[in-house]
Structures are given as C-alpha cells and as structure tokens.
Amino acid sequence: MKNDKVLKKLIIYEIFVRSFCDSNNDGIGDIKGIISKLDYLKDLGVNAIWLTPIYVSPNEDSGYDVSDYYQINKEFGNMDDVKKIIEEAHIRNIKIIFEIVANHTSSKHKWFESAKKSKTSKYREYYIWRDNVNGGFPNNWISSRTGKSVWTYVKETNSYYLHLYTPHQPDLNWRNENLRKEILKIMKFWLNFGVDAFRLDVINKISKKDGLPDVAKNVENGYAELYFENQPEVHDYIHNIRKEIEKEYPNCLLIGQTSGVNTEQAYKYTLDEKRQLDLFLQFEHTDMDKGPLGTLKKFNLEKFKSIIFKWQKAYDGKLINTVFLGSHDLPRMASHYGNKDYFEKSVKMLATVQLFLRGAQIIYMGDEIGMTNANYNLIDDYSDIRTKDYYYKRISENEEKDEVFKDIQKISRDNARTPMQWNDSKYAGFSNIKPWIKENVNYDSVNVKKQISDDNSILNYYKKLINLRKTEEILIEGKTNEIDLGNELIAYNRRSNNKKITVIGNYSNKIKYVDLSCYGKKIIGNYKKCYLDKLMPYEVQVFKEVINE
Ligand code: GLC
Numbered sequence: 001m002k003n004d005k006v007l008k009k010l011i012i013y014e015i016f017v018r019s020f021c022d023s024n025n026d027g028i029g030d031i032k033g034i035i036s037k038l039d040y041l042k043d044l045g046v047n048a049i050w051l052t053p054i055y056v057s058p059n060e061d062s063g064y065d066v067s068d069y070y071q072i073n074k075e076f077g078n079m080d081d082v083k084k085i086i087e088e089a090h091i092r093n094i095k096i097i098f099e100i101v102a103n104h105t106s107s108k109h110k111w112f113e114s115a116k117k118s119k120t121s122k123y124r125e126y127y128i129w130r131d132n133v134n135g136g137f138p139n140n141w142i143s144s145r146t147g148k149s150v151w152t153y154v155k156e157t158n159s160y161y162l163h164l165y166t167p168h169q170p171d172l173n174w175r176n177e178n179l180r181k182e183i184l185k186i187m188k189f190w191l192n193f194g195v196d197a198f199r200l201d202v203i204n205k206i207s208k209k210d211g212l213p214d215v216a217k218n219v220e221n222g223y224a225e226l227y228f229e230n231q232p233e234v235h236d237y238i239h240n241i242r243k244e245i246e247k248e249y250p251n252c253l254l255i256g257q258t259s260g261v262n263t264e265q266a267y268k269y270t271l272d273e274k275r276q277l278d279l280f281l282q283f284e285h286t287d288m289d290k291g292p293l294g295t296l297k298k299f300n301l302e303k304f305k306s307i308i309f310k311w312q313k314a315y316d317g318k319l320i321n322t323v324f325l326g327s328h329d330l331p332r333m334a335s336h337y338g339n340k341d342y343f344e345k346s347v348k349m350l351a352t353v354q355l356f357l358r359g360a361q362i363i364y365m366g367d368e369i370g371m372t373n374a375n376y377n378l379i380d381d382y383s384d385i386r387t388k389d390y391y392y393k394r395i396s397e398n399e400e401k402d403e404v405f406k407d408i409q410k411i412s413r414d415n416a417r418t419p420m421q422w423n424d425s426k427y428a429g430f431s432n433i434k435p436w437i438k439e440n441v442n443y444d445s446v447n448v449k450k451q452i453s454d455d456n457s458i459l460n461y462y463k464k465l466i467n468l469r470k471t472e473e474i475l476i477e478g479k480t481n482e483i484d485l486g487n488e489l490i491a492y493n494r495r496s497n498n499k500k501i502t503v504i505g506n507y508s509n510k511i512k513y514v515d516l517s518c519y520g521k522k523i524i525g526n527y528k529k530c531y532l533d534k535l536m537p538y539e540v541q542v543f544k545e546v547i548n549e
C-alpha cells in the first residue's frame, strides 16, 4: 500500500514533451528524446517524471485537448516508445506520471463529433448542452481563460455547449455515469501499460452546480468559479474512481490539479476518510501576484512567505504539499522570482528554499539550469492559445501594442515552453532543425553541457540539494517552522526530536546583518566565503544541528 512517506520523498520532474528533446529532427520533442535523457534525469536525482499530455490531439492547447485517449500523438512516437520509456524509467527507479485531461475533450473527439450532430447521439449526454435563454447564452458565465462566454452555439441541434476553456475544449458531463466509466477505463488502460501515477488536469472543476445558475452581477468579471470549483459531487466522483483503481492498482498515485483550493478543501481531497487524491497542486503562491487580466504585479515576499508557511503548517503539517515554483503554465522561476543582476545566486537561493520544504517536490524542466523567459519581440513568435487570445482581446480594446507586449513578455505560457537548452550548438542541442517554437537566445550561455562540467553551476548545485534531500531524513519527515527574521529574509527550520536543519535566505540585493552563529554546522550555501553575522545579496545558508540530550 501507498504511504505518506512515498509521497514526501517524491522529486518529480515535469517535462513539457514538445520542447524537451527531439530525437528524429522534425523540430518537435518526443518520447525517444526523453528516453535518451533518462540518464541525465537519473543523475540529477529525480525519482518521477510527469509528462504533459502525449495523446492524439489537434493541439489547440498543447495537448490539453485530447481527441483520442488510447493513442499517442504520432509526433511524439508510438506505443512501443511508451512501453520503452516506462521500462527504462523503471530500471532507473523513476516513476512515470501521465496526464488525464478529463474535464474536457477536444472538439474533434469522436464523442463530441457525434454528440453535436444529434440530440439522440449515444454521446450527447457526455457533454453539457443547453437551449438559448431569451435568444442568448444559457447563462452569464464568462471563461476566465478566454474572457468570453463559456457557451458556443451549434447549429445542427440549435443548442449551446459549455466549455470552461476554449471552444475547442467542450466540458464533459460528469453527472453521466457512462462518461465516468469511460474515464476509469482510460485510466486502467494506461495503468495496465505500467504507468505509475496520474496528474488529473483541473480535476476540481469537473462538477458544475446543479441548474448552472447565473453568477451575481458583482462577481468579478462574471467568472463562475464558485459554481464549478470543488462542488460536493466532485469528491464522490474522484473517490469512486480511486476505489475502483485501488482494487487492481493499489500503488497508483493520483495527483490532482486543484487551483483555487483552500486548506480545508485540500484536506478533504487528500486526508478525508473518503480519500480521493494522494497529492494536490494548489497555486496560491504562484498566482498571488497576478493582476487584472493576468498581468504581473510587483512580487511581495511577505505575502509569499505567509502563503508558503500557511500551507506547510496546515493541519499540524499533515497536509502533504506539492512544492513548486514553475510549470508549463507559469513564467520561468528564474525570471519570475530571481534577480538578473544576481542571476546565479538568486536562482540557487530559490532552489534551496524550495527543495528543503516539506512535501512532494516538482522541478520544471530547465529550471535546474536557470532557464529564463522567452522574451520574444513578435506576436508571431508566440504559439500559446492563451497568449494569442489575450493579445488580440486587448488590441481589439484599442490598447497600445507596446503596453500589451510588456505584459505578455512577463506572463505568456510560452515563456516556459521554449526548447530545453542542452548545449550551445544551433537550436540549443534540442534538434538539428528549426524547432516548433523559437529557442531562447541565451542558450549559448545557459545550457546543460556547460553546467555539467562546472562544479559551481546551478545544475550541480541542484544535484547537491537533491542529494541532501535524499540523505537527511529530517528533510522528508521533519515539521516546518517559520523563523521570522524580518523583511527581505526568508527563513525556516525542519525539526525532529534531536535534529534541526535551518534554511536562511536573503531575498534582496543588500547585505543583511543577521546572527548566524546559533544554528549549528553549515551544510550548504550559495557563496564560497561565508560570515556568521551577515548574508550577502541573495545568499542562502543551510545549517544542521544535532541536539544531544
Ligand atoms: C491545466 C493545464 C493547462 C491547460 C488547462 C486546460 O491548467 O495545466 O496547461 O491549458 O488545464 O486543460
């Protein structure tokens, strides 16, 4: 059976498959490419890899629009490649995490194609249909993804279907029992293949409030999250899936993407008697500086700390966090939180603060070498549907191009989707031909090859951090306690009965005077020369103390 320790020991590496490694030089990352890098990942020290969706898809939303859950997108490889990657990963003690995108399908899925043609289709009830109300949309919900109605009209049946995301992604109707069975069948199919775990995409949104009522006029932007996030039935749906899966696959891990949850809801998903998920992904700390229309506000460390430690301490440390600072949906960690004048120091500091927190760790590909935002200068260089929709919406509202562009450069999801930077040869060693998306111009200075041979590199520092996480039991089990050392400092310890590991980081470009003499022996840090009374800009120091009774 699974136990919590397995979860707390996880170091998951997220791979945005299209951009990781192209084995056959068609400009698109693929499974064989990942296989060729498994030794690199083993050496980095991760014990699980999460692959973004690799199923057949028209690729309107980077594979988060699946048109066949049982087949692999040819661009990524075939079933033999899937077998092989599972086998090779397992040889290296690396678990494989697949995505289940079950809030919606692609509009090109055969279920939807049939459902939209006729009200009597066998698949009609797999989706959510409504007639017009007074000649208009069935309700006033606005998609927070597109900024437009969640409804799209279909002429054939004179009705509307619901989509929380783009019209290419019709929402599934989880009230339908047959649909629920289909999803279970898909999951079992891949478990049978040897997949170890699933990331359940936007799983807390699968159930919509009965009657789909209008949101009140004062609800911000008409977003209807309160009517489709964490609805009561969602817990039953996932619990039942889990129960069924556990009968045959007791070790399968379910990791739910649950944006917008609070600690009580997270408890309910993961620790309730009717347990549903093993792990949840919450985004309070990565979303806290999102401004209106998805712009980025100035980062506030105090707020960030209060969110991080609230989650670390929730339910006396019993809630198991997933800890991450980057993903395929977020800006690059180095660009979002780092300081370019103290680039290497600030990235190492962030990595230390992250990796010694309690919970399952997630490292987004490329963050281990400090990859940065794309910084494209032309809208045509961008590929992400969210970025394009956002750009054209603001342009249509007569906003200045330059202004819109400034925001896009900060928040576009493409920031984290540029090709992985393996070396300094053309196209960053990702492919021999022009990649599907432009590489970041800094690949000649920021790349794996260069960092492997440099003892002081960000990459080698990550390896040391991961190694410490594996050797210091307390970093797995110890409780997290925040230490308040004041502004621009972030500090905490992990503690058991007779051991303590303390992390103290300076999140500023100034020297900070702090007494560091009382925390024990230093075990790692990002500056060679250290002082016991001060921290240099973006310096982090970690101490270990053994208390002998
Ligand atoms: C999740 C994914 C994101 C996708 C969305 C819709 O948020 O991480 O990339 O666009 O779900 O499936």
Ligand code: CA
Pocket (backbone or CB within 6 Å): 022, 023, 024, 025, 026, 027, 028, 029, 030, 075
């Ligand atoms: Ca390829």
